[in-house]
Amino acid sequence: MNSDEQQNMERKLFDEFLKESRFDDAVCEKHRSELRVQVLNAFDRSQRDAKVHASKEVVPVVAGNRSASQVIGVVASIAACLLGVVTLIPVRDGDSSHCSVTEVRLENATTDPVFDAALAEVQALQVSVPPELFFYALAICQKEHEARQANANANQMRWLYESLLRSFPVNSSKG
Amino acid sequence: MRTFLVSLCLISAAIAQGDEWTPPENPDPSAIMQEAAADAAAGKYAIALAKQIWYHENAVKLQPAQSGVRLSFAMMNWLKLGEKYPPALEKLIDIRDETEKKMRDENRIRVRFEDFQDFTAINKTLRQEERTVEVFKWLSAASEEDAKLMYRISEPALIKHKEYELCGKYIDPESDVQRIGDSYAQGLTMTKKFGKEYQNFVDKTVVNQAAILVAILVKNDRVSEAKEVANQLKGFVTDAKLSEKLKRELDSALDGKVPAPRP
Numbered sequence: 001m002n003s004d005e006q007q008n009m010e011r012k013l014f015d016e017f018l019k020e021s022r023f024d025d026a027v028c029e030k031h032r033s034e035l036r037v038q039v040l041n042a043f044d045r046s047q048r049d050a051k052v053h054a055s056k057e058v059v060p061v062v063a064g065n066r067s068a069s070q071v072i073g074v075v076a077s078i079a080a081c082l083l084g085v086v087t088l089i090p091v092r093d094g095d096s097s098h099c100s101v102t103e104v105r106l107e108n109a110t111t112d113p114v115f116d117a118a119l120a121e122v123q124a125l126q127v128s129v130p131p132e133l134f135f136y137a138l139a140i141c142q143k144e145h146e147a148r149q150a151n152a153n154a155n156q157m158r159w160l161y162e163s164l165l166r167s168f169p170v171n172s173s174k175g
Numbered sequence: 176m177r178t179f180l181v182s183l184c185l186i187s188a189a190i191a192q193g194d195e196w197t198p199p200e201n202p203d204p205s206a207i208m209q210e211a212a213a214d215a216a217a218g219k220y221a222i223a224l225a226k227q228i229w230y231h232e233n234a235v236k237l238q239p240a241q242s243g244v245r246l247s248f249a250m251m252n253w254l255k256l257g258e259k260y261p262p263a264l265e266k267l268i269d270i271r272d273e274t275e276k277k278m279r280d281e282n283r284i285r286v287r288f289e290d291f292q293d294f295t296a297i298n299k300t301l302r303q304e305e306r307t308v309e310v311f312k313w314l315s316a317a318s319e320e321d322a323k324l325m326y327r328i329s330e331p332a333l334i335k336h337k338e339y340e341l342c343g344k345y346i347d348p349e350s351d352v353q354r355i356g357d358s359y360a361q362g363l364t365m366t367k368k369f370g371k372e373y374q375n376f377v378d379k380t381v382v383n384q385a386a387i388l389v390a391i392l393v394k395n396d397r398v399s400e401a402k403e404v405a406n407q408l409k410g411f412v413t414d415a416k417l418s419e420k421l422k423r424e425l426d427s428a429l430d431g432k433v434p435a436p437r438p
Contacts, residue, residue: 114242118242137246140296142358143328
């Protein structure tokens, strides 16, 4: 098996793993397919980088095992996530109260659709309330958004950690 | 006696009215909240209460975007209603107490963020934030992991009650500095969309959060960390006027003065 075939096989394995993965967090679960695209892109990039920088020696894929280059790929994906390169950004599609993911951007993750819509709801009623109450409503939205982000990040990290564990060889070829 | 009987009749009639209200087929939470306020203003207290309760229980399920409005504007409407119609206040207290019971239930493995947030918001509405402090202390003893998740929403109540040592346990200067910076940067990008008042909120929030973080470190005898954090935080703001204000507040925090928490 040449290196391209091996890479394709590894990518397929990783893709299958991502398809099977499930998140605890509803928002993450909803956007899993988009996340999958991003992580696969990161995987591809890491494979390309590995081709340039790593040794040319190809470790054969043993049935039921993951190769060393795949481990590198997953580690690179995790590093990418830790650096914020792979970040899922759901963007809402016009209607403030009914949001859907229409776009996934790579960098400068800043918002989530519920946060965006919640701010719009608060702003719509701003004129009828005192400024302090308006600020309080904004603060509630902000803290919820931070909690959702923390939850999503924790789930993402847990999932990537699990994928890293799974990527290690189950059976050593040396027995 | 006659006044009492008249009041009793009015309340009974109002309760009967409330029983009659049922939500429409495709309810719009926002419209129902506004209807509740209008009903309260028109003296239809029981219907107003039925709508308040329905909104509280269903708004976020139907429209997640109602989260901010539900615990602020709607709570204020509920309080106003409760001042005119005591059963409304009693119901709000019941909901708060039930939420606390749910959180303390030993069969539940984790305290849910939503429950704690509801509990905190109702306590703030009722001016009973000591209840938030009490439950946070319990949670801190029962599960530090859960308490860490709830710290941000409990912080204003903890600071008001001068629980600086407890706050010190849950601050993490490195990630807090990053959070404050990220939140400020994000806020600035969103002011284009949400306007001047939102920018005002973002500016006041960054100053307040920065000063609180530094002050809590000082109160916990972590002065060198506080100085380091203060220097990092000063770098976030470029606007000259805001930068000056931030510097003043940080200097005051370094002297151990804890600012009043913003919501």
